Amino acid sequence: MKGVSFLMTVAILALASSFVSAYDPSPLQDFCVAINDIKSGVFVNGKFCKDPAQVTANDFSFSGLNIPGNTGNKVGSNVTLVNVDKLPGLNTLGISLARLDFTPYGLNPPHTHPRGTELFVVIEGTFLVGFVTSNPNKLFTKVLNKGDVFVFPIGLIHFQFNIGETIGLAFAGLSSQNPGVITIANAVFGSVPPINPDVLIKAFQLDKNVVEYLQKAFTPK
Numbered sequence: 001m002k003g004v005s006f007l008m009t010v011a012i013l014a015l016a017s018s019f020v021s022a023y024d025p026s027p028l029q030d031f032c033v034a035i036n037d038i039k040s041g042v043f044v045n046g047k048f049c050k051d052p053a054q055v056t057a058n059d060f061s062f063s064g065l066n067i068p069g070n071t072g073n074k075v076g077s078n079v080t081l082v083n084v085d086k087l088p089g090l091n092t093l094g095i096s097l098a099r100l101d102f103t104p105y106g107l108n109p110p111h112t113h114p115r116g117t118e119l120f121v122v123i124e125g126t127f128l129v130g131f132v133t134s135n136p137n138k139l140f141t142k143v144l145n146k147g148d149v150f151v152f153p154i155g156l157i158h159f160q161f162n163i164g165e166t167i168g169l170a171f172a173g174l175s176s177q178n179p180g181v182i183t184i185a186n187a188v189f190g191s192v193p194p195i196n197p198d199v200l201i202k203a204f205q206l207d208k209n210v211v212e213y214l215q216k217a218f219t220p221k
């Protein structure tokens with residue numbers, strides 16, 4: 001009898017624990033360093049919530065996604081991101097949106113979104129897109145035309161290359177209010193302060209001169 005009630009208790013506890021959601025919330029920015037003194041300025045994981053009585057329809061709205069981004073840069077692309085910083089109503093909802101403009105042969109270079117999966121839809125242009133899995137590094141790639149949709153799974157390195165002679169336009173939904181972006185070349189060769197060149201020489205098996213050139217090219221002016 002004693003054995004039976006013990007088993008019952010274990011079974012009930014096991015069942016109960018499957019309903020309790022006790023886990024750490026996903027980070028909504030790159031880091032959230034703990035502090036003890038709340039007077040020294042504090043952020044929560046995400047943003048504070050506005051008093052619902054003060055909320056208006058404008059808090060759920062953003063305007064200007066009809067305007068192309070300026071693609072006059074070295075890669076010939078521009079991403080206009082509508083995240084929680086631009087549309088406060090997105091806070092805690094796990095979603096954001098981007099407009100992507102491309103010159104003919106414009107490229108959105110290899111990058112990752114540490115916090116978001118991306119769903120990309122082509123409005124104008126022909127795109128060579130792809131992503132690479134974690135080890136072993138398999139490439140999934142495809143040519144997309146107007147109306148085609150492609151998903152880039154969270155965290156994986158991906159790119160979008162307009163391979164047509166006309167401008168490219170696409171929109172993307174991202175599964176985070178603040179998906180973040182790490183553009184590989186800029187992060188590795190253009191960090192501030194710079195990564196020790198010896199690290200890059202060995203990591204990328206490059207000549208010292210090439211690393212110097214790349215660090216110069218990618219360090220923000």
Ligand SMILES: *[C@@H]1O[C@H](CO)[C@@H](O)[C@H](O)[C@H]1NC(C)=O
Nearest residue numbers: 068069070071072073078079
């Ligand atoms: C993208 O376009 C915006 C708006 O024209 C511009 O302010 C921004 O500098 C552009 N970004 C890049 C990387 O060219």
